[in-house]
Amino acid sequence: MSELDVAGLQRRLAEFAASREWQPYHTPKNLAAALSVEAAELLEIFQWLTPEQADRVMEDPDAAHRVADEVADVLAYLLQFCEVLGVDPLAALSAKIDRNELRFPVGRPPGRSARATEAGDRHSSE
Numbered sequence: 001m002s003e004l005d006v007a008g009l010q011r012r013l014a015e016f017a018a019s020r021e022w023q024p025y026h027t028p029k030n031l032a033a034a035l036s037v038e039a040a041e042l043l044e045i046f047q048w049l050t051p052e053q054a055d056r057v058m059e060d061p062d063a064a065h066r067v068a069d070e071v072a073d074v075l076a077y078l079l080q081f082c083e084v085l086g087v088d089p090l091a092a093l094s095a096k097i098d099r100n101e102l103r104f105p106v107g108r109p110p111g112r113s114a115r116a117t118e119a120g121d122r123h124s125s126e
Contacts, residue, residue, distance in 0.1 A: 006079065006089060010079050010080070010083045013076055017080070031080050032081060034077045035078055038070060038074045041070050042067070042073075042074060045063065045070065
């Protein structure tokens with residue numbers, strides 16, 4: 001059975017945890033901590049690589065497997081975290097993109113939000 005949608009994956013993760021009686025440990029704090037640890041493990045793969053080496057990391061089958069496993073771990077903990085707190089991850093992402101489109105309009109220099117630019121414009125005209 002292929003459940004490659006967010007809700008289906010969340011159900012599979014919940015069933016996996018329930019069958020092992022792990023639910024008492026799946027608190028928001030513990031899941032956030034686990035998510036952070038797994039993200040750090042993903043970063044560790046790239047820690048000492050040059051930008052060029054990092055761009056080619058998926059060409060090495062062993063490194064590609066490690067990256068895929070860590071991505072899976074990060075996503076699993078994020079989906080479990082969202083499930084426990086009742087956050088719809090796709091809706092949250094869509095809303096964040098909407099806010100970022102307003103905050104960082106096309107044509108603004110990188111690193112300058114609309115608010116920072118507007119504040120700078122106000123100060124330069126005073």
